[in-house]
Amino acid sequence: MLSDYNFIGIFVVVAIAFPFIALGFAWLLRPKKPNPVKTDTYECGLQTIGETWVRFRAQYWIYALVFVVFDIEAVFLFPWAVAYINIDAWVLALIEVALFIGILTLGLVYAWRKGALRWQ
Amino acid sequence: MEWITNFWVTFGDWVAGVLAGWGLPPSGVDLVADIVGVIILLLLGVTAVIVFTPMERKVIARMQDRPGPNRVPLYGTIIAFADAIKMLTKEDIVPTRADKLLHVLGPILVVIPAVLVFAVLPFGPRLVGQQLNVGILYVVAIAGMHVIAIVVAAWGSNNKFALISGFRVVNQLLAYEVPLILSILAVVLLTGTMNLVEIVERQVVPFAVVMPVAALVYTIGGLAEANRSPVDLIEADSEMVAGYLVEYSGMKFAMFFIAEYVTMFAVGIVASTLFLGGWKFFGLEDLLPVLRPVIVFAKAAFIIFLMLWFRATFPRLRFDQLIEFAWKFLVPISLVNLLVVAVVVKIPLADPVTEPYIRAAILFVLNVVMIAVAFLMVRRAAITSPRAPALKRIAAVEK
Numbered sequence: 276m277l278s279d280y281n282f283i284g285i286f287v288v289v290a291i292a293f294p295f296i297a298l299g300f301a302w303l304l305r306p307k308k309p310n311p312v313k314t315d316t317y318e319c320g321l322q323t324i325g326e327t328w329v330r331f332r333a334q335y336w337i338y339a340l341v342f343v344v345f346d347i348e349a350v351f352l353f354p355w356a357v358a359y360i361n362i363d364a365w366v367l368a369l370i371e372v373a374l375f376i377g378i379l380t381l382g383l384v385y386a387w388r389k390g391a392l393r394w395q
Numbered sequence: 396m397e398w399i400t401n402f403w404v405t406f407g408d409w410v411a412g413v414l415a416g417w418g419l420p421p422s423g424v425d426l427v428a429d430i431v432g433v434i435i436l437l438l439l440g441v442t443a444v445i446v447f448t449p450m451e452r453k454v455i456a457r458m459q460d461r462p463g464p465n466r467v468p469l470y471g472t473i474i475a476f477a478d479a480i481k482m483l484t485k486e487d488i489v490p491t492r493a494d495k496l497l498h499v500l501g502p503i504l505v506v507i508p509a510v511l512v513f514a515v516l517p518f519g520p521r522l523v524g525q526q527l528n529v530g531i532l533y534v535v536a537i538a539g540m541h542v543i544a545i546v547v548a549a550w551g552s553n554n555k556f557a558l559i560s561g562f563r564v565v566n567q568l569l570a571y572e573v574p575l576i577l578s579i580l581a582v583v584l585l586t587g588t589m590n591l592v593e594i595v596e597r598q599v600v601p602f603a604v605v606m607p608v609a610a611l612v613y614t615i616g617g618l619a620e621a622n623r624s625p626v627d628l629i630e631a632d633s634e635m636v637a638g639y640l641v642e643y644s645g646m647k648f649a650m651f652f653i654a655e656y657v658t659m660f661a662v663g664i665v666a667s668t669l670f671l672g673g674w675k676f677f678g679l680e681d682l683l684p685v686l687r688p689v690i691v692f693a694k695a696a697f698i699i700f701l702m703l704w705f706r707a708t709f710p711r712l713r714f715d716q717l718i719e720f721a722w723k724f725l726v727p728i729s730l731v732n733l734l735v736v737a738v739v740v741k742i743p744l745a746d747p748v749t750e751p752y753i754r755a756a757i758l759f760v761l762n763v764v765m766i767a768v769a770f771l772m773v774r775r776a777a778i779t780s781p782r783a784p785a786l787k788r789i790a791a792v793e794k
Binding site for chain 2: 279280281282283285286287289290291293294295297298300301302304305306307308309311313314315316317318319323327328329331332335338339341342345346349352353356357358359360361365369372373376380383387392393394
């Protein structure tokens with residue numbers, strides 16, 4: 276089982292090496308003549324005004340929270356989905372999952388009603 | 396004739412035999428085979444860029460009634476090589492205000508997950524990098540990592556356009572990942588396995604026919620994950636000059652470019668594996684097993700053609716429409732679809748020969764009902780919405 280991941284391990288090493296090789300090759304070939312105008316922040320020819328690194332709006336946080344809930348739901352549903360086809364007492368399994376999804380759907384409906392899913 | 400019809404597998408076995416004949420221990424043979432496989436899969440991903448960029452430019456040009464690239468030899472089809480040479484020799488501009496480390500890290504991080512996905516994608520029962528028992532979960536987990544890379548690139552650029560696109564990444568990619576995973580879950584539920592090879596083998600009728608809802612949701616989610624128009628608000632060039640790509644040039648830009656096309660290709664292969672029957676094509680795969688990878692590539696190319704068609708046809712969505720479409724339409728319909736599949740899978744059917752076809756027919760009918768109901772609900776919501784006076788007028792005219 277664990278030896279299945281040998282291949283993945285080798286792939287990870289090669290995949291990490293790949294961008295470094297590509298960028299290194301380009302580093303050998305490319306010119307390097309920076310000047311202040313060239314390396315200025317690009318805003319279609321205008322000077323940039325003020326600080327760029329500002330806080331994220333709070334609304335992104337709400338979306339991220341809803342996402343985390345549903346992502347974890349998916350993680351819990353994957354084992355159920357694999358095992359479900361072999362379960363004999365399937366009605367029970369189905370009711371349990373329907374309850375699980377139902378509770379999460381209630382959360383989605385709550386967020387929906389609160390207007391958290393509406394972009395403002 | 397076995398060796399020629401099943402060329403890939405016999406060739407692989409022959410190489411392994413030769414290596415063992417040289418006195419390598421079995422673990423050494425495995426290691427060499429793994430390294431060769433990794434390099435082949437990596438080159439496959441990079442080849443996708445060389446094949447699909449000219450294809451994109453040609454197809455979209457034809458749809459817009461213009462010739463497209465036609466100054467390069469072979470009707471412009473080798474323009475990708477010209478692009479590659481250009482990218483390699485372009486200066487790498489790092490803005491003075493940028494966070495230097497994050498600016499470099501972005502393009503590196505974005506390529507790694509894009510190519511890593513190929514480790515488990517199947518091109519035949521034995522033509523697969525590694526058959527993982529959690530194959531599809533691996534794909535989802537790895538593919539989700541490119542969000543981080545784009546946020547890193549956007550933040551590191553210290554550019555207002557890039558920052559806006561960084562904000563949007565968080566929202567768009569997260570919003571579309573949920574329906575994507577839920578549509579994949581429907582397939583896992585129907586087959587009872589996460590192993591991609593077994594999913595293909597248990598697909599008697601292609602799941603795109605059996606479960607159109609899941610297939611459609613996957614296609615839309617895949618479009619959003621691969622950042623393709625009409626859901627490419629992250630790099631919307633008419634709104635914020637390509638977003639997180641603004642401050643990148645030369646090879647660093649090419650890294651994002653490669654990642655985008657490799658992701659497109661991966662989405663195409665996963666779609667063909669999950670929904671179009673993988674390497675199966677009306678018995679041709681048993682007649683000539685050598686054609687199995689070709690069938691997978693052809694199906695992936697078809698999915699990519701669909702993506703290009705969407706890009707040439709549909710206008711870009713507005714951001715609030717995009718987000719609300721994911722959370723208020725795709726997620727609920729995927730959840731309903733999941734429960735429907737869960738019930739249909741357990742309908743007792745006696746005859747083992749006709750059983751998959753009957754089940755497929757039941758699922759298909761239920762899917763059509765679901766699509767119809769969803770369409771009517773969306774229509775009603777659109778007409779009653781205070782934000783849609785135009786639709787109201789259309790409804791009034793229809794009455």
